[in-house]
Amino acid sequence: MEAECITPDAFAGKDSKEIADLKLWEGNQQRSLGELFDVEGEGADNPKDLSIQIFGDVHKVRRIGASMSSGEIIIHRDAGLHMGEEMKGGKITVSGNADSWTGAMMKNGTIEIKGSAGDYVGAAYRGSIKGMRGGTIIIHGNAGNELGCFMRKGLIKVYGNVGQFAGMHMKNGTIMVLGNSQGRDGAEMTGGKIVIGGNVPAILPTFTFDSIKQKVKTNGEDVAGPFYLFVGDQTEQGDGKLYVSQTSNPNLKFYERYL
Amino acid sequence: MAELLIKNGFVYDPLNGINGERMDIAVKDGKIVEKVKGRGKKVIDASGMIVMPGGVDIHSHIAGAKVNAGRMLRPEDHFKDVEAKTDKTRSGVGHSIPSTFTTGYRYAKMGYTTVMDPAMPPLKARHTHEELNDTPIIDKGSYPLLGDCWFVLEFLKKGMIKECAAYVAWTMEATRGYVIKLVNPGGLEAWGFGRNVRNIDDVVLNFDISPREIIQGLCKVNQLLHMPHTIHVHTNNLGKPGNYVTTLETMKCVEHLANNGNPVIHVTHCQFSAFKGDDWRTFESGAEEIAKYVNTHSHVTTDMGQVVFTDTTTMTADGPFQYILYQLSHNKWVNSDVETETSTGIVPFRYKRSSFVHATQWSIGLELALLIEDPWKIYMTTDHPNAAPFIYYPKIVSWLMSRAAREKLLKKMNKRAVHKSLLPTIDREYTFNELAIATRAGQAKALGLKNKGHLGVGADADIAIYNINPQTVDPSKKYKLIRKAFKHAAYTIKDGQIAVKDGEIVRSVQGKTFWVKVKASRSLREIVPKLKEAFEDYYTVQYENYIVPEHYLAVSSPVQVKAEV
Numbered sequence: 001m002e003a004e005c006i007t008p009d010a011f012a013g014k015d016s017k018e019i020a021d022l023k024l025w026e027g028n029q030q031r032s033l034g035e036l037f038d039v040e041g042e043g044a045d046n047p048k049d050l051s052i053q054i055f056g057d058v059h060k061v062r063r064i065g066a067s068m069s070s071g072e073i074i075i076h077r078d079a080g081l082h083m084g085e086e087m088k089g090g091k092i093t094v095s096g097n098a099d100s101w102t103g104a105m106m107k108n109g110t111i112e113i114k115g116s117a118g119d120y121v122g123a124a125y126r127g128s129i130k131g132m133r134g135g136t137i138i139i140h141g142n143a144g145n146e147l148g149c150f151m152r153k154g155l156i157k158v159y160g161n162v163g164q165f166a167g168m169h170m171k172n173g174t175i176m177v178l179g180n181s182q183g184r185d186g187a188e189m190t191g192g193k194i195v196i197g198g199n200v201p202a203i204l205p206t207f208t209f210d211s212i213k214q215k216v217k218t219n220g221e222d223v224a225g226p227f228y229l230f231v232g233d234q235t236e237q238g239d240g241k242l243y244v245s246q247t248s249n250p251n252l253k254f255y256e257r258y259l
Numbered sequence: 260m261a262e263l264l265i266k267n268g269f270v271y272d273p274l275n276g277i278n279g280e281r282m283d284i285a286v287k288d289g290k291i292v293e294k295v296k297g298r299g300k301k302v303i304d305a306s307g308m309i310v311m312p313g314g315v316d317i318h319s320h321i322a323g324a325k326v327n328a329g330r331m332l333r334p335e336d337h338f339k340d341v342e343a344k345t346d347k348t349r350s351g352v353g354h355s356i357p358s359t360f361t362t363g364y365r366y367a368k369m370g371y372t373t374v375m376d377p378a379m380p381p382l383k384a385r386h387t388h389e390e391l392n393d394t395p396i397i398d399k400g401s402y403p404l405l406g407d408c409w410f411v412l413e414f415l416k417k418g419m420i421k422e423c424a425a426y427v428a429w430t431m432e433a434t435r436g437y438v439i440k441l442v443n444p445g446g447l448e449a450w451g452f453g454r455n456v457r458n459i460d461d462v463v464l465n466f467d468i469s470p471r472e473i474i475q476g477l478c479k480v481n482q483l484l485h486m487p488h489t490i491h492v493h494t495n496n497l498g499k500p501g502n503y504v505t506t507l508e509t510m511k512c513v514e515h516l517a518n519n520g521n522p523v524i525h526v527t528h529c530q531f532s533a534f535k536g537d538d539w540r541t542f543e544s545g546a547e548e549i550a551k552y553v554n555t556h557s558h559v560t561t562d563m564g565q566v567v568f569t570d571t572t573t574m575t576a577d578g579p580f581q582y583i584l585y586q587l588s589h590n591k592w593v594n595s596d597v598e599t600e601t602s603t604g605i606v607p608f609r610y611k612r613s614s615f616v617h618a619t620q621w622s623i624g625l626e627l628a629l630l631i632e633d634p635w636k637i638y639m640t641t642d643h644p645n646a647a648p649f650i651y652y653p654k655i656v657s658w659l660m661s662r663a664a665r666e667k668l669l670k671k672m673n674k675r676a677v678h679k680s681l682l683p684t685i686d687r688e689y690t691f692n693e694l695a696i697a698t699r700a701g702q703a704k705a706l707g708l709k710n711k712g713h714l715g716v717g718a719d720a721d722i723a724i725y726n727i728n729p730q731t732v733d734p735s736k737k738y739k740l741i742r743k744a745f746k747h748a749a750y751t752i753k754d755g756q757i758a759v760k761d762g763e764i765v766r767s768v769q770g771k772t773f774w775v776k777v778k779a780s781r782s783l784r785e786i787v788p789k790l791k792e793a794f795e796d797y798y799t800v801q802y803e804n805y806i807v808p809e810h811y812l813a814v815s816s817p818v819q820v821k822a823e824v
Contacts, residue, residue: 124335125334125335125338126334126335126338127332127333127334127335127336128334128335129335
C-alpha cells in the first residue's frame with residue numbers, strides 16, 4: 001500500500017470524513033483511506049497542530065509521512081518501507097520496528113524508532129547523491145546495512161547494532177552507533193563523523209590510523225572513550241573521521257604500533 | 260480518411276511567405292490541400308490562435324545506445340518525474356532522458372512533429388531504430404557518425420573520394436541513416452588511445468590525416484551524393500575556452516566548396532563552440548566573432564545549443580570532451596569506445612545561475628541567436644539533453660521574444676558573467692515569423708524535408724496551433740503567456756490527425772522514420788567485397804547482421820537522392 005497521504009500536511013483543514021476520502025493505492029487498485037482504516041478524531045487547520053496516531057499494524061504500508069513538513073505521527077506498532085522519505089519537518093515516532101529506507105533523503109525533522117530499522121536508513125535513493133540533509137533519526141534497536149548512505153548533514157543515533165557499510169559515501173553529518181558493526185564502515189566517505197561504541201571486525205585498508213582520542217564530541221555532547229581515530233576514505237581523498245572504541249576492539253590493538 | 264478544416268487562425272508559414280495572415284488551412288488524407296468540400300469534415304475554430312507548421316528539431320538526442328546508457332546511469336533522473344498511464348498513453352519516466360514514449364508525447368504536447376536524433380554509432384543502428392519505433396507521434400531520423408570511421412579515414416587519406424562516397428551511401432542504407440555526422444573529427448579515433456586532436460590541422464594517430472581533410476572530404480562526399488542536409492559538424496575542441504578559433508577555421512575550411520550560395524556545413528550546438536579566453540578564469544563569449552562570420556557567409560547554418568539552468572545529463576560521442584566534463588564535475592560517468600567507429604561519454608551535469616562559466620554559456624547561446632541576423636541560419640535547440648532537456652523550449656522562446664524576460668533572469672545571475680555579457684546591449688526580439696523560422700521552417704529547409712516545415716498545398720499535415728493572439732498579446736511584455744502557450748499546444752495535428760488537444764494527448768499515432776536511399780551507378784556496389792573483408796578483420800558482428808533491414812522500421816520513409824557517381 002502506498003500511503004503518502006498519511007501526513008499532517010494532507011490531513012490539515014479536513015474533518016474525519018474528508019480524511020477518510022483521501023485516496024491511496026493498494027497494489028494496482030485505488031482505494032480510500034476510510035476503506036482500510038477507521039478514521040476518528042478532530043481536524044486542525046494547521047498541520048503543526050496535528051498529531052496522527054496509527055494503532056493498527058502498518059508494516060505493509062509504505063511512505064507514511066512522506067514529505068511531511070510539520071506536526072506529528074505516532075505509530076503504535078510496526079511501520080513499513082520508505083517511512084518519512086524526504087521529510088521536511090515534524091516528528092514520527094514508531095513503537096515497533098521500521099522497515100528499510102526509513103527517512104530516505106530526509107531534509108529535517110525527527111524520526112524515533114523504539115524497535116529496529118531495516119537497511120538504507122537516511123540513505124539516498126539509487127543514483128542520487130543527496131542522502132539525508134538534516135534532522136535526526138534515533139533507533140533504539142538495531143539497523144541494517146548502508147545506514148546513512150550519502151548522508152550530508154544531520155544525526156543518526158543507533159543504540160543497538162548495525163550491518164555493513166554504515167556511513168557509506170557520507171559527506172557530512174554524524175552517525176553514532178552504540179552497539180557493534182559488521183564492518184566496512186565509512187566506505188568511500190569524504191567527510192563527516194562516525195562513532196562506533198561496540199565491536200568492529202576490521203577497518204577498511206583505505207583508512208589511515210590517526211591517533212587515540214579520550215572523548216568525542218557529537219552534537220554538543222561528549223562521549224567518553226577512549227577511541228581509535230581513523231581518517232578516510234583515501235580512495236576518495238576523503239577527510240571523514242571514524243571513531244572506534246578501544247575497549248571493545250582488542251582486535252584492532254595492532255594499529256597502536258603505528259603511533 | 261477524414262477531412263479537416265482549421266478556420267480563421269493567424270497563420271505563420273515563412274516558407275510560403277505567409278506572415279500572420281488570418282486564413283483557413285484545409286487537410287485531406289494527411290496532406291494539406293487547397294480546400295475541402297466533404298460534409299463530414301471536422302472543423303477546428305482557431306480564431307485568436309496562432310497556426311504554424313509542426314515543430315522540427317534538427318538536433319536532439321532521443322534514442323540509441325548512448326541515450327539508453329544515460330537512462331541506466333541516472334535512476335535519480337527518473338523517480339522524480341513519473342508519467343502515469345492513461346487511456347491514450349503509456350506510462351513513462353524521466354526528466355533529462357525521458358523514456359521513448361514519454362519523449363514522443365512531450366514533444367507532441369509542445370507542437371513538435373519532427374525530431375532528428377543526431378548521433379548514431381553505425382554499429383548501434385539497430386538499437387537506435389528499435390527505440391525510434393517506440394517513440395510515438397513524431398517523425399524522426401538519425402545521423403550515423405562517420406567522422407572517425409576507419410573506412411572513411413582510410414579512403415580519405417588515399418584521396419579516394421568516390422570510394423568514400425560509395426561507403427557513405429552504403430552506410431546510409433545499412434543503418435537507415437539520414438545525415439553525415441561528424442563529431443570531433445579525428446579526435447574520437449585518437450581517444451581510443453587516450454589522446455585527442457588539438458586543432459583542425461593536427462594529425463590523427465595511426466591515420467596520418469588531419470581533421471581539416473576529414474571535414475573537406477566528407478563535405479565533398481555529401482555534395483557527390485546530393486544528400487538532403489549538409490554535413491552536420493560537432494567541432495573539434497568543443498567545450499574548451501578559446502575554441503571559437505577552431506570553429507571559425509572549421510567554417511572557413513569548406514568555404515571554397517560552397518556553390519550557388521547554398522549551405523555546405525551545419526555547425527551544431529554552436530554555443531559550446533563559441534568560447535573565448537585562455538582558461539576557465541578568463542573565459543568569455545566568442546559569439547560576436549562567430550556571428551560576424553556567419554552574417555557575411557552563406558555556406559554555414561548553425562543551431563543554438565542553448566543552456567537552461569537545470570539539472571541535466573550531458574551525452575555526446577565526444578569521449579575526450581566528456582572526460583574533461585567529468586574532471587570538472589567529479590560526477591559519475593560512462594565512457595566507451597565503439598569498435599572502429601566512434602566513442603561515447605555521459606556525465607550528469609547541473610547548470611547553475613551562480614556559476615560564472617554556466618551563466619556565460621547561457622548568454623553565449625542567446626547572443627548567437629540574436630546577433631546572427633538571418634533566422635534561416637540559426638535554429639533553436641538545446642542539444643537535448645546536453646545544454647537542457649527539450650521540455651524547456653518554451654522558456655527559450657520567451658527569451659528570444661522578450662528582452663524583459665532576459666533581463667529578469669540577468670538580475671539573478673552571476674554578476675561577473677552579466678558584466679561581461681553582450682545581452683544587455685542587444686535590443687533585438689524575435690517576431691512570431693522569425694520564431695517560426697527558427698523552430699520549424701528553417702530546420703525543415705536545412706534538413707531538406709520538402710513536405711515539412713510549411714503549410715503549402717501538398718505538405719504533410721503536421722500543424723501546431725497555439726492559443727495566443729498575436730494581435731492582442733505583445734510577446735515582449737507578456738512573455739509568461741508565451742511560455743504557457745508554447746508549453747501546451749492547443750492542438751498538434753500529425754498527418755491530418757489530431758494528436759494533442761489542449762496540451763493533452765488525445766491520440767497516439769505512429770510517426771515515420773526518414774532515411775536516405777542513394778541511387779548510384781553500379782560502381783558504388785564494388786566496395787562491398789572489400790567491406791566484407793574488413794568486417795571479418797575488425798568487427799564483432801558479421802557483415803550480414805550489421806545491416807538493418809528496411810522492414811525493421813515501423814514506418815519506413817526513404818528519401819531518394821541521385822548521386823553524381
